[in-house]
Amino acid sequence: MNEFEAISHDTEERLARSVAVLNAGTDEREVLIAEYKRRADQAFAPSTRRSRAVMMRVLERYFSELGLSTTPPLSPFHVARMIDDLSPIYAIGTIECLLSAVTELHRASFLRSPRNHPIVKLAFMAARKHYSKPSKQAPPICRKDIMDAIAKMGQSRLHVRDKAVLLVAADSWCRSSELAALRMHDMVLQQDGSAILRIMRSKTDRYSSGGFAYLSIEAVNAVQDWQRLAKLTPPEPMFITSYDNGCRKPLLSVTFTQILRRATGRKDVSSHSTRVGGVHDAMKIGCDMGSIIMSGRWKSAEMPARYGSQFLVGQSASARIAAAHRNST
Template sequence: MSPYCHSTKPNWRSEFQRLEGAYAPSTMRSYYADVQAFVDWCKEADHAPFPASVETVCAFLEAQGEAKAVSTVQRRLYAIRKIHRLMRLPDPTYDEDINLALRRVRRAKLARPKQAKGLTRDYLDRFIRGEPDTPWGLRNRAMLALGYELLSRRSELVALRTEDIKTSNDGTLRVLVRRSKSDPFGMGRLAFTSLRTAELVQSWLDWRGPDIEWLFCPIYQDKPINRDLSTTTVKRMIKAAARREGLEAKIVDEFSGHSLRVGAAQDLLRMGHDTAAIMRAGGWKSVNILARYLEKAEHNVWA
């Protein structure tokens, strides 16, 4: 008889509810999805998920590595570790065999991580000019310009609230980016805009009106809706702008919701700013992550 017990399924989900409010919604969604993937795999492979043995976790990681990115496999390991701790079960994830299983997954996938195409200033200017003269165009111009100058992640851009922007004496904006992936407790970072971006944001606000909590919001039947945008809106906006410019499908596919952040960082390097300054501007904590963004820019600097 299988050691898998169906009664564990509601238990682990109820344990995760203790994390609500302590982690970002996106993190919670990942935890649920990753543990569910582990539970489903255990059921199919006839293994007990809780408490999991070292051998079971190793087999799961290596099976996942056949189809998933290394980052996904590692994230699922963290989810297995978290749920065992929440359920106060023996944690199998620190055994040396787990480390060896991860190393095998990494060595089997020697391809470099896929890097989003940088939405650099030349693309930015073209994309802004190409937006239509509609409420959606007003919003998208402001989002493109602001996202680029803030070096923002897409989650940071859609999380901005109207109260987070203040107009300076010279007409530019001071923006408080309250919460980000590297700032889970919302200490925030201050960023500043050009006059052009401030004007684009103000044009959007003039149409949107004063009674909307979120800086950028959905539009339905030509009316602003008082709720935040999904992060996928940023990706769709960028790809739609690239298609309007007649770019090849291959290039359009290379753009993502991260392209504004990547492109702005590359432009700062080309302008002569050092790594430390770029890290401060974009709120990076890891120089290794930033280095991946800057590789193509460095090629152009020294060419």
Template structure:
């Protein structure tokens, strides 16, 4: 007989708020909900789960999602058991073997976002409307490209993080990133175009709002942060407006500004160390994936 009493794991997860990035928390919630639903469909108990239940779930997920997603779901299951102070089934050797099977099911190569290189950026800027939303979107696209930001870094920028330089460009403090969870930050610089586009946006928005980029409601700027999903939607919708095929538009993601700018830097002759400094990369392997297609362009 299985115990199907509903465990309130959601309230326990709230203890993690502020300790992890918003995108990480969103992933945890989604992954644990998927596991819980799957268990109920299979008439299995999710919390505490048995080693056999976890293994079966992982192997089933390996048939339909990427190995990296399966691994993330395993972390979610592990986290919720620890928060609930229940025996952790995920450290058993059988679970490790199940993950090895998942990785061998198919290619473990991460899907690469299409780079928003300078050519794409120019086209995306041209199709923005002559509205407050257009002012904001142009500044976001141009600044995100110049700063090689992740989408979470872009929406986390604050007005106080921006300072104007004598030459009319900007110095920007990027306070926190996926690889800098304690917020030591990095300094980055922009083009004159980005500075002008941001100046236009701020002239409309006003200086009283804390987030650098904020929602607009009925033509009025609202004093709160955008979600990082807005960035991905902006890039994809810009690609469609610029006349690109839907399949091309969907290849772009919130990471595309970072990928495209890195590819352009390589094409311009900058070495790997300089690009890593510019984008705050810690791993050469990760950067190498971004630069693959740029290398083909260089030597073509």
């Protein structure tokens, strides 16, 4: 079966399923829809379900203001009008999430989504043309910035914990959700005093295949100092509140941004800044893209290349030509 035949076969199967559901009796159809909802709750991550719930509330509010229902199927004319009306208000990424919610709304009822209707496609293309903005990127926090921040810290319980957070973030290039999910037994010590950090779940690891990150000797020592102070057992979260006898639950993802801002005195950085900074540090010393992708556990070079784009401009051909001319004069 060639590629064209495979696509045609898949299309025929989807049409056959849709026809079968539409021809089913009311009771049988309701059973299928209920079963889909039950399985979707098991298959999708909590964050995905929360995001879709927010988008559904936006859809319901918009359609109710027009005196319309969100019961599928939705008219492609109404969906296109929604894009026209909401694009000046919401970011294009949010409009795309709304369209994904429209698709899921129809998929859950085994109906064809208007998302791929030519009118809807053209409306979205026009919205992207007129309202797209450059995506914001977290400013880099490099290793020197981390070490400078740590040098100013004392030995209080808060500072001991924050030192461990900063060093683990700088070494592992972990996302905030990954830092929040770490347990003490995820740090596997090596003979030279460094450690391998097991990342059990991540944003791009949908099926929890797991990944690994490197921890330096400095990071290991900082984590062990915090472990002794907080009396953390192997199964417990690596990072909890700094209060003595406080909650033993993991920190919220947003707390890691707060820690980084407090330590560096900068309000423009986020927990993603150590990830961007790690890419900048790696490019400065000439690391190849393969090792950078491995360190950040990316699936491709797209994101690290974007993170390092500002640094790479300074290494471009035009920059080298200017430097060579300057040195020759």
